Amino acid sequence: MTSTDTPAAAEQGPALISIEGVHKAFGELHVLRDCDLTVHSGEVAVLIGPSGSGKSTLLRCINQLEEPTAGKVRIDGVTQGYAEQELPDGRWQKLAPKDIARQRSRIGMVFQRFDLFPHMTALENVMEAPVQVLGRPKAEARLRAQELLERVGLADRAGHFPSELSGGQQQRVAIARALAMDPELMLFDEPTSALDPELVAEVLAVLKELAEGGMTMVVVTHEMGFAREVADQVVFMDQGAIIERGTPEQVIDNPQSERLQGFLNSVL
Amino acid sequence: MSTAPAAPATSAGQEDPIPGRIRARRSPRPGTWISAVIVAILALGLINFLVTNEVFDWPTVAAYILDIKVVQGVGWTLLITVLAMILGTAVALAAAIMRRSENPVLRGVSWAYIFVFRGTPVYTQLVFWGLFTVIVPRLAVGVPFGPELFALETRDYFPAFWAAVVGLGLNEGAYLAEIIRSGLNSVGRGQSEAAKALGMGNGKILRRIVIPQAMRVIVPPLGNETIGMLKTTSLVLAVPFTLDLTFATNAIANKLYAPIPLLLVAAIWYLAITSVLMVGQHFLERYFGRGFDDRRTTAPKGGRPILPPARPMPSVES
Numbered sequence A: 001m002t003s004t005d006t007p008a009a010a011e012q013g014p015a016l017i018s019i020e021g022v023h024k025a026f027g028e029l030h031v032l033r034d035c036d037l038t039v040h041s042g043e044v045a046v047l048i049g050p051s052g053s054g055k056s057t058l059l060r061c062i063n064q065l066e067e068p069t070a071g072k073v074r075i076d077g078v079t080q081g082y083a084e085q086e087l088p089d090g091r092w093q094k095l096a097p098k099d100i101a102r103q104r105s106r107i108g109m110v111f112q113r114f115d116l117f118p119h120m121t122a123l124e125n126v127m128e129a130p131v132q133v134l135g136r137p138k139a140e141a142r143l144r145a146q147e148l149l150e151r152v153g154l155a156d157r158a159g160h161f162p163s164e165l166s167g168g169q170q171q172r173v174a175i176a177r178a179l180a181m182d183p184e185l186m187l188f189d190e191p192t193s194a195l196d197p198e199l200v201a202e203v204l205a206v207l208k209e210l211a212e213g214g215m216t217m218v219v220v221t222h223e224m225g226f227a228r229e230v231a232d233q234v235v236f237m238d239q240g241a242i243i244e245r246g247t248p249e250q251v252i253d254n255p256q257s258e259r260l261q262g263f264l265n266s267v268l
Numbered sequence B: 001m002s003t004a005p006a007a008p009a010t011s012a013g014q015e016d017p018i019p020g021r022i023r024a025r026r027s028p029r030p031g032t033w034i035s036a037v038i039v040a041i042l043a044l045g046l047i048n049f050l051v052t053n054e055v056f057d058w059p060t061v062a063a064y065i066l067d068i069k070v071v072q073g074v075g076w077t078l079l080i081t082v083l084a085m086i087l088g089t090a091v092a093l094a095a096a097i098m099r100r101s102e103n104p105v106l107r108g109v110s111w112a113y114i115f116v117f118r119g120t121p122v123y124t125q126l127v128f129w130g131l132f133t134v135i136v137p138r139l140a141v142g143v144p145f146g147p148e149l150f151a152l153e154t155r156d157y158f159p160a161f162w163a164a165v166v167g168l169g170l171n172e173g174a175y176l177a178e179i180i181r182s183g184l185n186s187v188g189r190g191q192s193e194a195a196k197a198l199g200m201g202n203g204k205i206l207r208r209i210v211i212p213q214a215m216r217v218i219v220p221p222l223g224n225e226t227i228g229m230l231k232t233t234s235l236v237l238a239v240p241f242t243l244d245l246t247f248a249t250n251a252i253a254n255k256l257y258a259p260i261p262l263l264l265v266a267a268i269w270y271l272a273i274t275s276v277l278m279v280g281q282h283f284l285e286r287y288f289g290r291g292f293d294d295r296r297t298t299a300p301k302g303g304r305p306i307l308p309p310a311r312p313m314p315s316v317e318s
Helices: A007-011 A055-062 A097-104 A122-132 A138-151 A167-179 A197-212 A224-230 A248-253 A258-267 B030-052 B058-064 B068-099 B104-119 B122-130 B160-185 B189-197 B202-238 B245-256 B259-288
Strands: A015-026 A029-040 A044-048 A070-075 A082-086 A092-094 A107-110 A185-189 A216-220 A233-238 A241-246 B138-142 B148-153
Touching (some): A015 A055, A029 A216, A029 A241, A044 A055, A044 A224, A055 A070, A055 A185, A097 B189, A107 A167, A107 B189, A122 A138, A122 A167, A122 B202, A138 A167, A167 A197, A233 A248, A241 A248, A241 A258, B058 B245, B068 B104, B068 B259, B104 B160, B122 B202, B189 B202, B202 B245, B202 B259, B245 B259
Parallel strands (some): A044 A216, A044 A233, A107 A185, A185 A216
Antiparallel strands (some): A015 A029, A015 A070, A082 A092, B138 B148
């Protein structure tokens, strides 16, 4: 089961995210080994695997929070972090910080620890990037932020500081904050792992709604029920390599490799 | 991270909803009482000594506390304190940011600045700045080994007042740099990453995300340093600058041959200014502490939209 084609992929056009031969090493530590991943527009890819398997690192390579040691990440056909043309001496020309920031601004990301800005209210958190990065007028950004908070069920929490919100509410504000930039795709790095069990459902409900609305998403999670229900493509990673990929039925219900079988036995 | 609403206060007259509320009697603490009495007697003795001892000469204190020279001295002292702190903070912020840079030149220069200015006495530095116009009589801008574009005589532009401000400010900056650096380091990496992921550039991340949060850690020691600076201004005599509070009171004392009451005048003014600075610090701490405190009561009132009252978890859950 290492075919790159998924049923969803067959029907759709060119890839929105295309990761080709990505390696990542932190000094001696080789955490990603020759990873390929293709995600089409509107598709939901779920990365699963034991902790330390490289899922989060691969996710962070997509919006350049990590720089791949080898390989390429393309979004909508555009190489991330480097100029398209190789230099005559074979080196790659790195982009200027402001160009990298612009590439990142089109990709929403939600973190395990929420990482809301604690000195701003929920509303200010959501308004911050549209005003500061896109230069939108404050009044317009405020309206849009209110709309987004309403969408994640937190209209009545707009004036609260993160410290006054539950973990689940904070994570929903974080999702609204990412959506405020009108991203082309969303990355979720274990969005429910830091939550009390009874708060997981409210965050997963928002993720599901986003997926149904056609948002392209890459989700690192341990929630197998969510993966089975929402994923178009499930990718199993272990020790930095992609071991299996396919539909939820293929990967979760009919694991081929021993490693995946062992992993599923431990989480299900 | 509590979301529970505050328990309703039981107002007088209403029936207590908690049955059998405990009515406790304090446990006896004789040791505390005995020490409190001893301390009270000592304090009263000190007050008695201050009031009755002729040497303090309170009538002279009263006569000179609002003397024009003294009040002007207070003004100059305050002005030097504020300007030196502003200069120090600006220099310190630059030094702290340079210390975090990847560029070894920026890091090295910042390190050397802190090394020199923190490692030499402020008195020595003030004497140096007082002599600056002798050491550097003329500043010129031009092409090295080539023609001079313009030049100025430093003594026309660098009076003792500015020597005092620059001397105190640069010395202070070296201390503040470490305080600011630890403040910047206190903001978690997740904050910069979240801001980066939103597409913010490094400058914006510092200005909008990191510095406002670092201020919470920086303000208390900054307040300490400001109060320290207020008193260090008494050294500007080294420049020599001779209009500050300590010099003014000393001059009067020498004229009257009455040093002690004029020392009291200076001490009372320094205490008064310190009190005012403490009030300022309180408001700064409250402003930069917003969001880090669960209690809404500390939130600033003005400029903020009126918030809906915190209610229990809304129905949208699950």
